[in-house]
Amino acid sequence: MAARPIYMDYHATTPTDPRVVEAMLPYFTERFGNAGSIDHVYGAEAADAVKVARKQVAHIINAPAPEDIIFTSGATESNNIAILGVAEQYAGKGDHVITCATEHKAVLDTCKHLAATGKDVTVLPVDEYGIVDLEALESSITDRTVLISIMTANNEIGTIAPVAEIGKIAHDHGVLFHTDAAQAVGHIPMDVERIGIDLLSISGHKIYGPKGIGALYIRRRNPKVKLSPVVFGGGQERGYRSGTLNVPGIVGLGTAMEIAEKEMAEEEVRFRAWTTEMLEAFREAYPSVLLNGHPTQRLAHNLNVCLPGVESKALIHLLKDELSISSGSACTTTSVEPSHVLLSIGRTVKEAHSSVRFGLGRDIIDRQMQSCIESVILNISHIQKIK
Numbered sequence: 001m002a003a004r005p006i007y008m009d010y011h012a013t014t015p016t017d018p019r020v021v022e023a024m025l026p027y028f029t030e031r032f033g034n035a036g037s038i039d040h041v042y043g044a045e046a047a048d049a050v051k052v053a054r055k056q057v058a059h060i061i062n063a064p065a066p067e068d069i070i071f072t073s074g075a076t077e078s079n080n081i082a083i084l085g086v087a088e089q090y091a092g093k094g095d096h097v098i099t100c101a102t103e104h105k106a107v108l109d110t111c112k113h114l115a116a117t118g119k120d121v122t123v124l125p126v127d128e129y130g131i132v133d134l135e136a137l138e139s140s141i142t143d144r145t146v147l148i149s150i151m152t153a154n155n156e157i158g159t160i161a162p163v164a165e166i167g168k169i170a171h172d173h174g175v176l177f178h179t180d181a182a183q184a185v186g187h188i189p190m191d192v193e194r195i196g197i198d199l200l201s202i203s204g205h206k207i208y209g210p211k212g213i214g215a216l217y218i219r220r221r222n223p224k225v226k227l228s229p230v231v232f233g234g235g236q237e238r239g240y241r242s243g244t245l246n247v248p249g250i251v252g253l254g255t256a257m258e259i260a261e262k263e264m265a266e267e268e269v270r271f272r273a274w275t276t277e278m279l280e281a282f283r284e285a286y287p288s289v290l291l292n293g294h295p296t297q298r299l300a301h302n303l304n305v306c307l308p309g310v311e312s313k314a315l316i317h318l319l320k321d322e323l324s325i326s327s328g329s330a331c332t333t334t335s336v337e338p339s340h341v342l343l344s345i346g347r348t349v350k351e352a353h354s355s356v357r358f359g360l361g362r363d364i365i366d367r368q369m370q371s372c373i374e375s376v377i378l379n380i381s382h383i384q385k386i387k
Contacts, residue, residue: 009357014362017259024249027247049251050250063192067238069215072216074212081231081240085240094144096120098147098148101344102151102344104151141173147176147177150163151184152188156357157292158294158299176223179200204249212249213246214253218238229242272300282377306347
């Protein structure tokens with residue numbers, strides 16, 4: 001069988017870590033109980049496994065208590081529950097929500113829905129690095145503002161937002177702060193108490209856990225956050241997210257978080273060295289290359305570059321047998337429209353269509369990195385020759 005291409009699209013999804021799979025397997029078969037049916041051993045052991053996972057997730061973000069965590073199907077659902085839940089619950093206080101232009105569609109489209117129902121939504125611009133202006137953020141707050149939703153780390157360009165400063169601004173004005181941390185949790189240290197986060201969205205498959213599982217942190221004190229549920233039924237997950245719990249997925253998410261906490265620091269050093277090496281090599285071979293995103297305040301495993309004059313889709317096609325990379329968000333890769341993130345940081349449509357994203361991950365080895373660099377440079381040269 002032919003060798004598979006080197007996978008470098010870890011922002012889109014990650015393979016489930018074998019240690020995570022091993023932890024999950026018993027909960028598909030012999031420990032298959034419903035965590036809500038605790039009158040017998042099958043349900044009780046499932047409920048116990050959920051409790052352990054809740055502690056594991058809470059611990060990695062320094063949530064005050066495991067009960068602050070509710071399990072969802074992923075960060076998209078968590079974002080929806082957080083934003084829609086706040087908008088409805090606090091409607092008596094205000095109808096204004098603030099977000100920014102580089103958010104994931106799970107946030108932007110949810111806010112667009114709110115605007116269509118008559119809510120007031122402010123979408124703030126960002127600078128050339130993808131960071132919102134803090135003065136502009138603060139000045140946009142009114143006495144009707146109930147929520148600020150700004151992602152921690154951007155899924156396309158890797159820029160890390162000044163979330164601690166945003167949290168302080170929000171709390172100084174009595175406004176709740178939600179952050180989509182799907183790309184951040186398990187990759188960089190997160191502390192909801194220190195940062196001042198009231199609601200935080202998590203995705204399992206971005207951190208070597210299974211697909212179809214996520215979590216939402218909901219602050220229960222100082223201030224106590226209340227949400228109107230958007231999923232109704234049996235009242236599971238404090239009534240915020242009804243439905244039979246996905247016990248194997250929850251166990252997998254908890255295990256993935258525990259592994260990430262132990263290995264995150266070492267991975268950060270390794271990935272930072274590799275992305276630095278890649279950028280330097282690309283610049284040496286192709287001096288006009290542009291870095292998309294912040295040069296230092298960025299995820300270590302992200303490298304998004306603009307290669308002027310090189311059509312990204314053409315490059316990706318040429319590399320498809322050797323390397324799996326993308327031109328942007330996994331949720332919009334079938335679209336011919338340029339990335340809204342890249343346009344927001346000032347790239348032209350042409351530059352956006354000349355940008356590629358490399359997402360490094362746990363299973364990559366040094367030899368593969370060198371092969372990646374050589375293949376990209378060789379194929380850029382090939383495209384230039386045939387133009």
